Amino acid sequence: MRLLDSGPNTMRIVLLGKPGSGCSSLANTILGEDSFRSGSCSDSKTGLSLTKTKSVHNRPLTLIDTSGLFHPGVSEKERKASILSCVTECAPGVAAFLIVFKVEKFTEQENDIVTQICRLFSEDALEYAVVVFTRGDQLPDRVKIHDFVSESKALRELVEKCGGRCHVFDNRYWKQKQQDEYRSNQFQLAELLKSIDEIAMEHDGRYYTDNMLLKVENEMKREEKLIRQSGNMSVKEIREQAKGKVVKKRMERSWFRLVVRFVFISGFFAALIGVIVPKLMKKQ
Template identity: 25%
Template structure:
């Protein structure tokens, strides 16, 4: 963006935002590349970096480390040219910016000190006379003068390596897209010779980790209401899409970072029970707004192992939060994340689909169903004697379930804390008012005390690894909960409660909170407390 202020040309580069609770390793590679690339968009380089921080939630050590990690990824000496810009100033009440910084605690003080104690407050809703803009520009001019007009430069080798990497990713992404299109063309030719299958009922099973968008994806497919209750058992929902009977089975979610031994027993047993519905397709739901590392692949393989090796012939990866990709194709995300995600995609026969919008969208749902049909044709071509072998394998895998190591003390605490967090969030959303932000400033704490020796760590390499996994597991929880609170406050402030009637509306509006791409909330760890079946056959989504 370019403009002219008092005769001075201003070039403003807006970068993709990171989740304030996510460690650098949990940020997608494409986003990290954009952060570095942003320094080369406005030659010869940026004179100032504006680090934007909201004041409506407490600034914890976690938030400081996340900000430091992402900023220093651009360059270690970035702090000499950084000004902190505090937003959402109405939450300060009668406090001045100086009082806020002083009282917020040592973590915010450490960050401001890194920036040479340079900070300003900025809120477009409160800056009626333009004084905040003037102060910001004054601070910028002062910093540029102190640095003798010098601009920031990323290490030349780092930029060159990034350009090479991005070019390779683009080439691989284009090759993958071409490969998939060619494969789909051949399968469509086979399908055209067998017209009529499109009318047969279709059974779909959803699998995935907590807060992946799994439950919401099922609602998008069938156009049903969203449930935010805890999923302890399989939930089978029926409906019609373009006149075709569709059954979607939502299963309990597994942990994203923790091993399968720490799942609730219902996760293990209910995933196996999902086979009883004779599924045509398994949709492995993975969010596109976070990184995908080797540890995520290992967790997925652990949790899907009881379904047998043949399950991969009927599995497709469904990416959620596709709006976070911007103008990048999903193939770019796959290739940029690297070997772990590429291997998973190839285990699924190079089958994947992306929901760019987590709202009801006929086009993206129809495209998904087309890909499932093509997968069934491909699976049939490979099948041969799988029926007999499949029954034998199923029996063997049920025996494996009994060999899983129980870790009762850890599992109990994990799930009690998750339930407690659910209850707190529901109560907060009920009691919030514009003047009263319930428990504002309290971050969700780690559910386990790792200072002693009570926890069985035999399942982990060391205690520090367990602590890190737990913290990362709760980071996404904290991110989506704080987003829900922010959106509720926005509704209350605007006195427009028509858009805040229920959790579905909150889910559909999280993009407004994060300012750049579509992000939503879904409580994947929940739908219902018993095996229930819903029927929407009377509501045909033609």
């Protein structure tokens, strides 16, 4: 893992969860404002990741909402666009991944989300992950989230891979401070930020990154340089334009490779048929 320069936008927190898990509401709870549309962690039409930067407890956080990655029934083109959008927002590195589930039975569908996360980033990403549950009102009285986790072998193993880090929020009912301090979003937020600090300490200030994220960051730096030469724009505007250009170019390269592969396979079978058919006709 590479040590990244510190800066106001480098503490990237990535929310990962299936549609309906409560990602957008959780993001709003963390930020203390309605920045994300409830019911969808990302644009439902485009699947593109959404971001928002704000100071939370005197530290700048950039929340990256990515559940467009996990929408069922999307086309391969839409899924690739979602992946590229996620990667460009995450580059050059991630402070923490929040893997979001509801307080309910952990099924194969939830486990598949974890598999997809590891496939996209790598299993090393779990060393930088926190499991966060929503719908905390579903917890029985006097039951804490670690008690709930201990009842499922799969959940228990996942949380162990994430360094034992897990927290619970309720984006609907825990808005005000409760009599039970544990069942308070403010208490859970403070604990979540402690977990993120612990991740940083465990990795000596290094954020999660990999070759894919570093390559994308290098591409964006080149695009930023070209954009900067062509006009007078703010740093934020330049960065956003660079992201769009990188996504577009990578999508074009992806489809070009697909076409080349199709042409190659078609040519191979055409040549094969050209050899086999004449031989069969001679035998007749």
